[in-house]
Amino acid sequence: KNQVEQSPQSLIILEGKNCTLQCNYTVSPFSNLRWYKQDTGRGPVSLTIMTFSENTKSNGRYTATLDADTKQSSLHITASQLSDSASYICVVSTGFQKLVFGTGTRLLVSP
């Protein structure tokens, strides 16, 4: 069964600190892996998309990594800001818009 597991479920960090969110997947076939940010009461917004051949991709203070051999991905947030408080969802695609969603990591950045 295709699954995407994220850890931790929730995380509290101080403003200005860095953090890393983890995503492990058992999905086949693999097309691409995406990270989304979902603010409370809003729809998910894409942060990064990585295909099989990419092992790192950045979007401002967000850096995603992908290890296709171990089927692991991480999202690193640098110098966190209060606006980073949100849920971060890892999604693995098995084909065009055939998506397996993780349950997300809820991040709270505290002043």
Next chain:
Amino acid sequence: NAGVTQTPKFQVLKTGQSMTLQCAQDMNHEYMSWYRQDPGMGLRLIHYSVGAGITDQGEVPNGYNVSRSTTEDFPLRLLSAAPSQTSVYFCASSPISPGLAHYEQYFGPGTRLTVT
């Protein structure tokens, strides 16, 4: 561009009532879809469409109908609401084109539905 819009933002229904959740996009995207998001679960696909006049079922289609008469609109109909349909519903769209562009999916702001 307004992107993907959804109405209403909140709705309360009684068991057995019917209603339509509206979704529209102004990006000329061929692909549109509906998801539901429940606590402790990832988003699950209800129905999707790859163009006007073409719809198909996703992972959890029971109790929902869709139609796609135009590229812009993709309404979701609840035929006879049940408490199990209490959820947050998201509409999304994406282009169908070669390259990475077709990997992007744009989500609407969601409709929070409560069925009592």
